[in-house]
Amino acid sequence: MLNKADRSQGQRAITLKLDAKALPELHATQTPDGLASIAALLQSLVQTGWVTLRTQKPRPFQTLADQDPTLVLEDADALALWSGHQPDGPKWSRELVKQLGMPGLLKVPDAPALLDYLQRNPLPWFAGLPAGEVAQVLNALAAACATTTGRPTLFLRELSARHFKGHSKVLDKREECMRLLGAEADQFPEVPIQLLVCLPEADIAAPNFAEVLFIENLVTFERMAMHRQAGWAHNALVFASGFKGAARRLRQPQGASLYWRGQAHAMATEAFTQWLYGQAHTGLPVSFYGDLDFAGLQILAQLRQTFVHCEAWRPGYGALATAMQAGHGHAPESAGKEAQTDPGHTGCPHADQVLLPLLRESGRCIDQECWPADLNLTTVEPTHEHRHRQAQL
Structure with a gap:
């Protein structure tokens, strides 16, 4: 796996299918105790956070070897340090x-x-x-x-x-x-991340927001900013392009530049600025709303590294999930998403227990621009399985 990472030079996600060539012990072991021992070793590796383990949905009488187990590399540097890996280089x-x-x-x-x-x-x-x-x-x-x-x-x-x-x-x-080469820390900084923030209108000056909602795509950000509804009337809406919004330097004054959409009272902007840099209002709920696909939930997983209590925003993801259960959505390859990597585990219960299983089972994706723009999609009669999943949602 680390050799693959060396060859990729950070240009793509690294996965390793645990087939008979990569992990012959898993496929050659027949006894339940032997399989349990190998599964425990894999789980201990996963618990380090250096890798995640991706499997297909288990079926009756299947062992781990039958579930197409695949490791996804999350922290190559830490794994290389622990294992003593020394790349040869080309x-x-x-x-x-x-x-x-x-x-x-x-x-x-x-x-x-x-x-x-x-x-x-x-x-x-x-x-x-x-x-x-x-x-x-x-x-x-x-x-x-x-x-x-x-x-x-x-x-x-x-x-x-x-x-x-x-x-x-x-x-x-x-x-x-x-x-x-002699550079000091932050001597040549990365360019600050540009955050576009829409604070709710209110008569009181500060703070006038009860939750912070990060939004993946600009179209949805603008839609929700233009047409405030009860579900996000008191939310501070934040847009940062794609994965940039999940960067850790976001919470450092030199790492982010704030821009305000519309009129915002100086005391309200100061309250948001203090929250972002961890100086006040640290208990505010934080949510993320993005596309219902693996990349969107990968952003959520990374955002949780900066905002540890960040969760998938239920109103938005609930609407997208319900539409997907009704048969809507598109194939990943039809939108250039076939290379997206299953994050495996985000740490958000709703994402891990509902959204990721739904993506794996359906094999489809749906973009967030569908809602709150009314979800005006062609009607598809839901199957019994879809109705059952919808009841769970």
């Missing part, structure tokens, strides 16, 4: 690291540590470049770190664009590399 990277080790070529604070990092985490940008040119880039980055210490400086993507021929994303998620 051949070109090993040769480049060897050449960069020549005396006097690198002028960086700690050349051996930087070379060790490049051995473990190759930069694809350097593939095919001569060692001398690569050294010039690394030395220039080290010089930039040294000359801008202690004063306002560039965003990380601006630094990348200046040193990698206009490519702004080379240094994304390369915190360790920047530290080894």
Whole structure:
């Protein structure tokens, strides 16, 4: 699994199907005690949070081996540290690291540590470049770190664009590399996340919101902001594009920029700002409403890492789930969603016990723009199974 992660360079989600090749012990074991022992070992690995275990819905007389068990990698760094994994890296990277080790070529604070990092985490940008040119880039980055210490400086993507021929994303998620080049913490910050916030209208100044609702898509945010209804009359509505709203830097003053939709009293905006940065109103309920698909619930899972009590917003997800149970929704491949990864477990009871099972059983998705815009969909007669699930919802 970690070898796959090394090859992906962070470009895709990593999964490992536990078939007879990957985990022969699971498929060769016949005794109940033997299967239980392996299942317990897998569960102990899952409990670390480094991986999740995805299975099909169990059927009578099936064992774990029959349920298509698949591991989903959640924290490659922690798993690599625990297991002692040392990636070899591609051949070109090993040769480049060897050449960069020549005396006097690198002028960086700690050349051996930087070379060790490049051995473990190759930069694809350097593939095919001569060692001398690569050294010039690394030395220039080290010089930039040294000359801008202690004063306002560039965003990380601006630094990348200046040193990698206009490519702004080379240094994304390369915190360790920047530290080894001499950068101080937050010396080259990521650009702040832009949060668009709509506070409810009220005669009182602050605080005038009883719940914070994160919304995945801009169309739904605008619909709910324009047409306040009883279900969200007192909610602070927050939009941040896709997964950005789940980033941990959201709760740091330098990590998020707040923009207000419509008129908002200064005391109300101050109350929201203090809540966001953990300075006041810490007990406010937090919810998330997004598409009813695996990616939407993955955002919920990540958002819970920042707001630990965040839950799936029942009014919105309830409407989407009811529509899906009535036979509505679309196939993932019809919307380019076939590569979405089942989060396995979000920590939100409603998502884990109702929404995720519904997605797995139906094999369909439904976008949140369907509601609150009346869910005006073509009528499909629900099956008995759909009626049963609807009763559960």
